[in-house]
């Protein structure tokens with residue numbers, strides 16, 4: 181390690197927050213390569229030097245998995261990048277992914293003391309930097325393992341929650357199998373979040389590492405259909421099951437014209453493009469309709485991904501239609517910002533009431549009403565109310581409905597003793613992830629409704645702990661109260 | 668990867684595959700389907716499970732080559748592999764003792780009806796199956812059907828085999844007798860299913876059709892397969908594929924099936940170009956038995 185000049189607090193605060201190098205908007209809006217190019221070493225060290233190494237680091241409180249943020253940042257300052265990666269991995273298995281997709285401004289960077297006038301330390305970008313560095317230069321060193329204990333755990337769903345749970349359990353000596361319904365692993369990370377935000381190569385690398393340390397991956401296997409949970413436990417000898425099947429049932433708006441040609445759910449649109457690689461059609465066989473005027477309805481990350489994808493496929497105009505105002509948009513600020521740079525049109529306080537058909541059954545217009553904001557609703561956001569007589573039409577030959585997902589009923593239908601709330605979310609006991617069915621745990625989006633990658637991972641790790649406890653003690657308190665999460 | 672144990676043409680462009688898929692073979696019930704991806708970068712397509720046995724671990728599929736994916740699949744031979752097979756998907760057909768049942772099927776739909784007709788017969792029904800085809804050589808699975816039904820009526824549009832005419836005429840003859848069917852199942856091209864639905868509607872005969880909307884995941888995740896059933900949006904892959912024919916909005920499904928015609932054309936042209944297929948091919952291939 182080099183001898184470093186000692187910076188004073190004032191020196192540190194004088195360093196401006198470093199910009200993320202990115203592809204120029206007019207170029208990237210027509211390709212699927214990653215938008216953010218990542219810090220180089222020099223920029224990373226400079227940014228790391230902005231951290232005040234607070235004695236009471238409030239940033240940690242903002243991170244759902246409590247990464248030891250000042251510790252890893254200090255190691256970046258010391259140019260011990262591989263050490264920094266190790267440090268993060270004590271708490272977060274997939275830093276290359278979280279560094280890219282966490283809503284940092286709502287989490288770790290929100291609680292950084294520098295937030296505000298001086299701007300928070302770019303914790304996420306630094307996290308991404310060290311993870312990318314490790315992938316490039318580090319040797320994959322298998323973690324420390326406990327000896328095999330012969331217990332078999334089934335993980336249902338290969339999204340971030342399942343991967344995190346598997347990673348812990350395998351290190352504790354369990355025999356871990358991940359079952360995935362689709363033909364690729366990664367859940368939303370592979371079928372939902374596009375290549376330009378999260379290159380699939382990174383995900384494959386992480387999944388390969390899990391394979392190397394012994395996690396078994398079985399694809400094309402739908403629990404509830406191919407085998408039920410009871411069959412897994414009673415016939416296939418699994419001692420516990422972790423259900424992390426995600427929130428995969430697209431909501432529609434139930435307005436006229438929703439089944440017109442050219443109208444997709446975000447799941448269908450993104451699955452065609454990401455999982456099935458329709459952007460490479462006809463090299464890849466799955467087609468997608470390319471809109472001239474694309475309209476995406478919704479204000480979350482999914483909507484941003486869909487609208488930017490439509491633009492990259494060749495749309496002339498791509499528009500977000502959202503019924504609240506921009507401050508209420510749940511999407512990451514960075515994505516909104518990037519979308520605007522790419523020429524995405526934002527129509528706020530606008531709500532579709534009908535999709536209008538052309539003479540051949542294709543959508544041609546989105547009939548909408550203007551909205552105004554009323555009193556705050558249950559979510560604390562001001563409720564949008566339609567302004568009477570304010571109807572107008574937006575031209576559209578491609579519409580993507582991105583208003584959220586409910587829970588897929590495949591598992592609950594075939595597992596009658598699994599308690600769910602009225603939206604189909606599996607009920608669990610607080611943080612333990614225990615469900616109403618002995619030996620069965622649940623977490624991630626299927627429990628919480630649509631949330632975030634890092635929360636899903638956190639719940640996966642909590643579940644791993646509870647599973648370990650259950651296997652060791654055999655305790656299962658039947659009187660446990662199940663909490664009622666609301667999506 | 669799933670191994671193909673046998674593959675043979677049973678009619679021009681229709682191939683019967685026996686594929687290794689032990690878990691699916693164990694669980695599948697009549698009316699269910701699998702999603703197959705033939706190759707890397709290939710499409711996911713739904714195919715009905717025609718037969719399957721838990722003892723052997725094999726399932727049978729019958730594929731009609733109409734576009735890029737089905738034609739690519741129909742080039743595969745025994746010993747080859749298909750990239751992915753997942754299932755069993757969809758709700759099994761509701762089987763009970765209705766009394767007198769008529770199954771109506773056309774083209775590859777006959778293969779889909781076969782396991783259902785068998786189950787209906789085993790449940791104690793009298794089962795008549797009407798098989799329709801354009802011409803003699805397109806009649807498939809007739810022999811198997813005869814072994815499981817009380818009666819099989821074959822119609823061909825051109826009169827080269829069985830009765831000349833359409834399945835609707837054969838059904839109409841039955842509907843005109845005193846003993847009306849208690850249940851009618853129709854599987855085949857949409858216009859046929861729609862016509863059957865209209866024929867049984869006045870008699871209030873419970874009628875089911877198996878819808879073939881375009882699918883991707885087959886697990887209820889994408890909503891691409893959605894159809895309007897009695898004014899409600901349903902997902903064919905998880906809520907179906909069979910629905911009450913009298914509630915189905917056939918025109919909408921027909922429209923949605925045409926969503927990708929332009930792209931399907933491009934794919935098919937590329938396929939034809941790459942494979943130098945000529946009109947004779949399906950006949951040449953037909954002789955290959957393996």
Ligand SMILES: Cc1cc2nc3c(=O)[nH]c(=O)nc-3n(C[C@H](O)[C@H](O)[C@H](O)COP(=O)(O)OP(=O)(O)OC[C@H]3O[C@@H](n4cnc5c(N)ncnc54)[C@H](O)[C@@H]3O)c2cc1C
Pocket residue numbers: 281282283336337338339340341342359360361362366367368369372373401402403404424425426427428450481482483485512588590591623624625626630631632633634636
């Ligand atoms: C387009 C989009 C963009 C997003 N962007 C962000 C972002 O920028 N930042 C962020 O933090 N979060 C983002 N999210 C949310 C985040 O991706 C999810 O919260 C997270 O992926 C949930 O993880 P999970 O493991 O619970 O489920 P999922 O990732 O949904 O994975 C569940 C897996 O289970 C499989 N499965 C389902 N049923 C079965 C079954 N019966 N048998 C076997 N397998 C089954 C599914 O196929 C799937 O692969 C985004 C979500 C979407 C849709």
Ligand SMILES: Cc1cc2nc3c(=O)[nH]c(=O)nc-3n(C[C@H](O)[C@H](O)[C@H](O)COP(=O)(O)OP(=O)(O)OC[C@H]3O[C@@H](n4cnc5c(N)ncnc54)[C@H](O)[C@@H]3O)c2cc1C
Pocket residue numbers: 700710712713714715716728729730731732733734735736737738775778779878879880881882908924925927928931932934935
């Ligand atoms: C539940 C279900 C069960 C099926 N079972 C069988 C079966 O056992 N054997 C069989 O040969 N086929 C079956 N099909 C139809 C089969 O899936 C399609 O023929 C196939 O997807 C066409 O793909 P392609 O690339 O070859 O043709 P494409 O070029 O993609 O399509 C050619 C034309 O076929 C129609 N088409 C496209 N996709 C479908 C579809 N999913 N269903 C019906 N028509 C479609 C469209 O009108 C299109 O223009 C079934 C479909 C469903 C939904």
Ligand code: SF4
Pocket residue numbers: 242243244245246247249272278279282283284287288289303304307634
């Ligand atoms: S995991 Fe997410 S919230 Fe936690 S430190 Fe990293 S970027 Fe911040």
Ligand code: SF4
Pocket residue numbers: 230231232233234237238239240249250291292293294301303
């Ligand atoms: S709160 Fe901000 S400045 Fe303080 S340790 Fe955390 S990242 Fe560094």
Ligand code: FES
Pocket residue numbers: 881882883884885886887888889890891892893902903904905
């Ligand atoms: S095929 Fe995707 S929901 Fe039915």
